[in-house]
Amino acid sequence: MTDPMTDPGSDLQLRRRMTALVDARALPRGDVGDDLGRGRRSLVRRRLAAAAGAVAAVSAGALTAATLAWPGTSVPPVSEDPDRALSDEAILDGCQRLGRGILADRHWGDGVRLLTASSSAGKARAVLVSGDGERWADCWLRGDDGTGPGWVATYPMTGDRPGVLYEFRPGEHGPDDGVYSFLERFPSDVASVTVRFDSGEVRDVPAVAGFVVLQADGLEPGVNIDWVRLYDAAGELVAGPGMGPGDADLPPDYRTLVPREPIASVGVDGW
Amino acid sequence: MRRSERDAEFTAFVEARRQRLVGAAYLLCGDPHRAEDLTQQALMRLYRAWPRVGTRGGEDAYVRRALVSVKIDDWRWRARRPETPVSEHAEHAGDPGATDGASAEDQDALRTALLQLTESQRKVVVLRYWLDLSVEETAADLHVSTGTVKSQCARALARLRVLLAPDFVPTVPGERHD
Known part of the structure; x- marks a missing residue:
């Protein structure tokens, strides 16, 4: 007969070890008031979106592969229509406001620019480059006023080599609205990417200096990337599934250049 | 309301x-x-x-x-600080009794072992043994059959047994786990 006191696979032992593990971790004690606030704001957003006919806008995704949206250039009015794609200036401004806590060091002075972005329905995923070019930031923006919800994370521009991270990154869904987005950095000779989802849908996305951003409304929940194909400026296939060690993988030189952990990150309202 | x-x-x-x-x-x-x-x-x-x-x-x-x-396993949550080893937390816990006598190494081992289960197995284990749900409640939460819960649970426990104590030999094979 096994002894439940010593058998590591016994219910008793498992319960005791789980309790010990969780107790030892000193997990954050979240504030109930914050939970309530997040819930209320989430409910308000949901109602506003419904009132604005956001559902009808789901298929009206727009992609901006904008380069060189430097501060100081002519700035069109900031979008106030939640169904519209945000302007490049609104994205840059919103991301800077959202990330002001971490975009304040010597790298992020004057000259911060929006490298590329994908936006629809008042939401955006974008890549910012620091004034000195040594940092880049991944920005998820919901609304254009920089008060959130949203998230900004910064990374070094250099210091990572192709093939360092042998992973094939799937896309991500916003925790609240479920909007699918995909940000990836490939070597700079990659000029465009074709993404096929496991739902069968295929999207072509331009790459800017190797950065690829796709925010795709209307993809079903839980959808994931089936494969990606990378093309150079001449339209020649430079990497794709079956060209690496795994069927769905990419050759080591064309795998992600995004570090596993950011230098810094900031999230607002549950992000 | x-x-x-x-x-x-x-x-x-x-x-x-x-x-x-x-x-x-x-x-x-x-x-x-x-x-x-x-x-x-x-x-x-x-x-x-x-x-x-x-x-x-x-x-x-x-x-x-x-x-x-x-x-859980597909969600790439990049913008978070790296995981701090359990032992570092344990050093500052201040209340040895809170860990139920388990060492930091034991806790690290359990965390690592849980992450080596499949996501489905992990969910079953957590629902059954952390949240104390019945097989039926677990099945309802995961939208699977009770048979699936039982089999996933048995596989998970067997795997944990191997991962946590490779030398442990149960004397009664086929022990019930639910």
């Missing part, structure tokens, strides 16, 4: 359940910060759904399902 009523009920619920839920999320994902994120998301969804679920006593099941419906 009036907002004040909803807020009062929701607050009482969260105060009573939050830490247990964070613990479940941590056991599922292995990262304390991500566990907090998962819990916040689940509670946010619960608040929105409260009039539907809160008045019928379904709030526990709803928030559990919100927690386990996330594809």
Whole structure:
């Protein structure tokens, strides 16, 4: 007969070890008031979106592969229509406001620019480059006023080599609205990417200096990337599934250049 | 339902359940910060759904399902600090009794072992042994059959036994686990 006191696979032992593990971790004690606030704001957003006919806008995704949206250039009015794609200036401004806590060091002075972005329905995923070019930031923006919800994370521009991270990154869904987005950095000779989802849908996305951003409304929940194909400026296939060690993988030189952990990150309202 | 009523009920619920839920999320994902994120998301969804679920006593099941419906292993949550080894936390815990006598190495081993289970197995284990659900309740939460829960559970426990004590030899093969 096994002894439940010593058998590591016994219910008793498992319960005791789980309790010990969780107790030892000193997990954050979240504030109930914050939970309530997040819930209320989430409910308000949901109602506003419904009132604005956001559902009808789901298929009206727009992609901006904008380069060189430097501060100081002519700035069109900031979008106030939640169904519209945000302007490049609104994205840059919103991301800077959202990330002001971490975009304040010597790298992020004057000259911060929006490298590329994908936006629809008042939401955006974008890549910012620091004034000195040594940092880049991944920005998820919901609304254009920089008060959130949203998230900004910064990374070094250099210091990572192709093939360092042998992973094939799937896309991500916003925790609240479920909007699918995909940000990836490939070597700079990659000029465009074709993404096929496991739902069968295929999207072509331009790459800017190797950065690829796709925010795709209307993809079903839980959808994931089936494969990606990378093309150079001449339209020649430079990497794709079956060209690496795994069927769905990419050759080591064309795998992600995004570090596993950011230098810094900031999230607002549950992000 | 009036907002004040909803807020009062929701607050009482969260105060009573939050830490247990964070613990479940941590056991599922292995990262304390991500566990907090998962819990916040689940509670946010619960608040929105409260009039539907809160008045019928379904709030526990709803928030559990919100927690386990996330594809934990596919969600690349990049913007978080690296996981701090358990032993570092344990050094500062200050209350040796709180760990139930388990060493930091034991805790690290369990966390690592849980992460080596399949996501489905991990969810079953956490629902069954952390949240103390019955096989039937677990099956309902995960939208699978009770047979699937039993088999996943048995495989998970067998795997944990191997991972946590490779030299342990049970004397009675086929021991029941549910």
